[in-house]
Amino acid sequence: MNPLKLAALALIVAGVLALMYGGFSYTKETHDVKLGPIELALKEKQTVNVPVWAGVAAIAAGAALLLFGGKR
Secondary structure, three states: OOHHHHHHHHHHHHHHHHHHHOEEEEEEEEEEEEEOOEEEEEEEEEEEEOOHHHHHHHHHHHHHHHHHOOOO
């Protein structure tokens, strides 16, 4: 399988996942205060929303690569 087909399939899978889940979240750990042996650490949950148009565009781009990418 050539790299172009792999990229196309990765775009399609990423687009479908973006449409299914609508975003992703991650935990960011920050160290704010450090006083000698005492250290205050905060864990903050961040959420990133993926727009619907981005998922549809990824699927369309992947499909276009599969259909028209190999023809020269």
